[in-house]
Amino acid sequence: MATITEISPLAPPNGFPQLPVIKGVRFAVAQAGVKYANRTDVMLAVLDPGSTVSGVFTKSATRSANVLDCQNKISAHTDEGAAIIVNSGNSNAFTGRAGDVSVKALCEAVAQQTGLPEARVFTSSTGVIGERLPHDKIISKVGELTQALDERHLEAAAQAIMTTDTFSKGASTTIETPEGVINISGIAKGSGMIAPDMATMLVYLFSDAKISQELLQEMVSKASDETFNCITVDSDTSTSDTLIMGTTGQSDSSEITKGSANAAAFYQGLRDVMLELAHLVVRDGEGAQKFVEVNVTGATTDQDARKVASAIANSPLVKTAIAGEDPNWGRVVMAVGKSGAAADRDLLSIWFGTVLVAEKGWVAESYKEEDAAAHMKGQELTIRVDLGLGDGKSTMWTCDLTHGYISINADYRS
Amino acid sequence: MATITEISPLAPPNGFPQLPVIKGVRFAVAQAGVKYANRTDVMLAVLDPGSTVSGVFTKSATRSANVLDCQNKISAHTDEGAAIIVNSGNSNAFTGRAGDVSVKALCEAVAQQTGLPEARVFTSSTGVIGERLPHDKIISKVGELTQALDERHLEAAAQAIMTTDTFSKGASTTIETPEGVINISGIAKGSGMIAPDMATMLVYLFSDAKISQELLQEMVSKASDETFNCITVDSDTSTSDTLIMGTTGQSDSSEITKGSANAAAFYQGLRDVMLELAHLVVRDGEGAQKFVEVNVTGATTDQDARKVASAIANSPLVKTAIAGEDPNWGRVVMAVGKSGAAADRDLLSIWFGTVLVAEKGWVAESYKEEDAAAHMKGQELTIRVDLGLGDGKSTMWTCDLTHGYISINADYRS
Missing domain, CATH: 3.10.20.340 (ArgJ beta chain, C-terminal domain)
Known part of the structure; x- marks a missing residue:
């Protein structure tokens, strides 16, 4: 891999933004040495019981084992909590049966350490296609990751998931409602293989909103089409594109119901955060100057x-x-x-x-x-x-x- | 325009091939100074009475005035002969009404000097989009061009139509039939804005075959789909793509009729010449090394x-x-x-x-x-x-x- 030392000239001048903590979701990162040396390359996010998870994925016919597994799990209606584990350096795409085995092994390990059912563990891998994922390296870090979980580690997570990115990407918004504020914080990675139908992009969004999985999924799909599916760096589409959003329901605000004023405000805020992240991905487009x-x-x-x-x-x-x-x-x-x-x-x-x-x-x-x-x-x-x-x-x-x-x-x- | 001095490493090692003379079609070139200095930039081809003309054109919604005019004229069934005038350096595309005026003026001038009806004069322009074509410069050379017409000047024509091309492109074949040989000779230009639905490509093919306009048009369309529409340099599609084929009927061979053995042999030869030209265009792809x-x-x-x-x-x-x-x-x-x-x-x-x-x-x-x-x-x-x-x-x-x-x-x- 080429070493990218220079930060994109289009990067935000003030660096990574201050993101509000989302009550009920904690993060940890580790150096598993999947491919990169001397940097973090794994992140774990764990959502409290009561959370929902929604997502949007690449439509590629050759999508990765991780994506296929996430798609199978995403629409379950359960409030047992959830975990998301992500590695950079290897995409686990086009690795045949071995790819499925790696996903299964990762999910088992995370389930065991967190006490969550395997069906609530989501995985993403990003990096080179076609090389076997050394999942043992990641699994050996899961215990350490579980111990280190902290609500304040979202910025570190944004760094751990980078590949050819020249800067880490985050965005947030706060929605005022009569009963209290709702926060949305998100991170993304991606800088090449970017085109509509999602990109080589990983995006993770978190909110303390009280909202049903069905309504959130509807909003996430719509907003994705208006934001991430409207950017392109090189017209190429990745095998691993993944957007996952978790909501913990721990805000003081009342439940967001379809057609309500809160729903409109929340959608606008969600779309704003997604658009900002999408723009950050373009601003880190490989070689981009404009x-x-x-x-x-x-x-x-x-x-x-x-x-x-x-x-x-x-x-x-x-x-x-x-x-x-x-x-x-x-x-x-x-x-x-x-x-x-x-x-x-x-x-x-x-x-x-x-x-x-x-x-x-x-x-x-x-x-x-x-x-x-x-x-x-x-x-x-x-x-x-x-x-x-x-x-x-x-x-x-x-x-x-x-x-x-x-x-x-x-x-x-x- | 950037000056391209180096010849593509993929160019044929032996340079421009020896093309057989096609009885009944003559060529001339001139330096009109449309944009380039110190090189030829206009070619005129004149086909004897008894010739037919077929063609294939870009499907771009913003195609040039020249292409629109050619499309209107191409399917006429007449044996009055024909002329083709081509300039490089300016595409006369997206030049509004002025573009139509330029085409009309060029056709009138060529018709006057050659004695052909305007309806039998075809024009192509290639080069920068959106700048008014200085057609007077070309028209001032039409008399000189008409005087200089010669069956042997096809190679000079291939040079005059080049833009960012680093080498001139020609190909030919000879088909043996019981009554005598049929020759096909063709030239092409193009190196960028190359993608299916034709390319920024100009292609002119000539043959002494006896063949009806309808049958030739059918063959040209089919072979074009199997050759020029199967190459790509950069996925961009030009506003000016044009392929025109003229047949003079002056070979000794008998008329080519649909379904005959001669038709099959002629189609194979035609497709071979078109494929060779298509490959030459890719070999001159902008920046191509492989x-x-x-x-x-x-x-x-x-x-x-x-x-x-x-x-x-x-x-x-x-x-x-x-x-x-x-x-x-x-x-x-x-x-x-x-x-x-x-x-x-x-x-x-x-x-x-x-x-x-x-x-x-x-x-x-x-x-x-x-x-x-x-x-x-x-x-x-x-x-x-x-x-x-x-x-x-x-x-x-x-x-x-x-x-x-x-x-x-x-x-x-x-």
Whole structure:
């Protein structure tokens, strides 16, 4: 694996945020030496009895043994508590029967040490595909992990799950309700193999909200589609993408019920935290130098708008132009054309930032290249396309495609 | 535009091939100074009366004025002869009404000088999108071009249509029939914005075959789908892709009729020439250092096989691994998983060259990384995937993703 020493220039300037403690969930980390030396590579989270767990997973046909196991367990309605164990350095994907054996062994060990049933132990693995997971190394640390559990160790957990990430990622929000506040804290990892249908991303969210598993699952699925499924780094989709959310119900606030004002506020807060984490993943995109929002409006349908946004956000030619700070809007036109969405050359308008670049099938009369070039020099860019056909809209977030991406990925395993 | 001085390492060692003269079609080139200095940038081809013209064009929703005009004209059944005029340096795409005006002006000028009806004049433009085509510069050369027409100037034509190409591309074949030989000669340009549904590619094919426009169009469409639509450099699709084939009917051979032995032989020859040109385009892929054949078998359907081949051939992570000579088959597994095709982890087999890498859901027992690594060091690679599900198959050709691609495209317009 290439050693990544430099922190992404798009990382938050103030580092990892202060995350509120979520009552009822505790964390611990350890150095198991799965692949990396001299760093933590395992995290354990344990949720108190009374908690619920929801999740969203990759749709890849070659998804990992861990993902398959989590999917089988996620919708159980039980309040026995739960545990999540995550390792970095090895994805346990495409390891055949041995992969299933590793997951089973991890779950057994965690169940034994925590007193939880195996059906309430969730696992994730991230890293290289196709190498046997040395699960014994992890299992030998489970006792130590269980002893070290502490509500305040979420930041350490965010560090332990990193692979090619150049910074650890966290976000939180606090929702005020008449009876008391509800907290949501989340962490994520991911920086390559990032594309809709989830990414090479692991995301763990925790809240003290009182909410049923069914309603939370519904919210998590919807918010995931509006956040994590709207980012792309390189159009590649991982075999291990996992988002798990646990809620402990230990806030003073009353239960969140479907259609209530609390439900709306909670959903908004949840979506905000997920969007912030999704943006952090893009900001750590392999080799990224620029953070790019792609805004598409005026499509025939939202689905068409998403096709166009995705074609722009995934186009190597658009992304290399951004890397070169070149307002090459012709490549945006190309991407619109290839997207498969309904489009009319003469109704299309394109903006870089607030600079109208093209309209009525051609470069805008008011356009001066130096204006767009000035926008392209920034670190935070917006490309906006209006198709002029209807009300369909979509927003996606991506980064540029640079020499850094090639350097990292042409040498990942060496 | 970045200056590309080095010839692709994948270029044919013997340079441009000797192409047979096609009786009844003549070529000329000129320096019009559309964008480039000190090189030819316009070619004119004129086909004798009695010729037919067929073609295949980009499906982009933002295709150029030239493409739209060609599409309107291509299926006319007339034997008045035809002309094709092509410029490099400016694509005349997304130039609004001005683009249509340029095409009309070019067609009028060529019609006037050649005596052909405007409806028989086809135009192509390739280069930067969104800048007004200085058609007067080209028109001022049409008289000179018409005077210089010569059957032997096809190689010069291949040079005049180049943009970021590092070598000119030609291929030919000769088909023996009882009554005499039929010749096919073709040229192509293209090296970036290359993906199925045609590429940023211009292809011109000529033959002395006697064949109806309808039958030739049918053959050209089919062969195009099996050749040019099976290559990808960067998954981006151009607004200008054009393939035009003219046949003069001046061979001694008898007319090619549907279902005849001559038709089968002619189709095979035509497909061979198109495949050779398609491969040459990949060999000139921007920044390419390796030529890669992706072979997929055992899919539920041919369509599914194509999805898998395309997901592998377009994956930035697979292509950077190839650039790094890393037999990272985990990324192939990832691409299979994300393709959307039916796949079963445990039935999947993967080979790099002749080295069996993975089978039964995991790395093959016989696998030694040094064997695969040795294959990856070559310039001509094969990735083979068998899905173990059915008889569906597909082959695609691509190249690696290197620092060269970023260098060329992060600075294309400067």
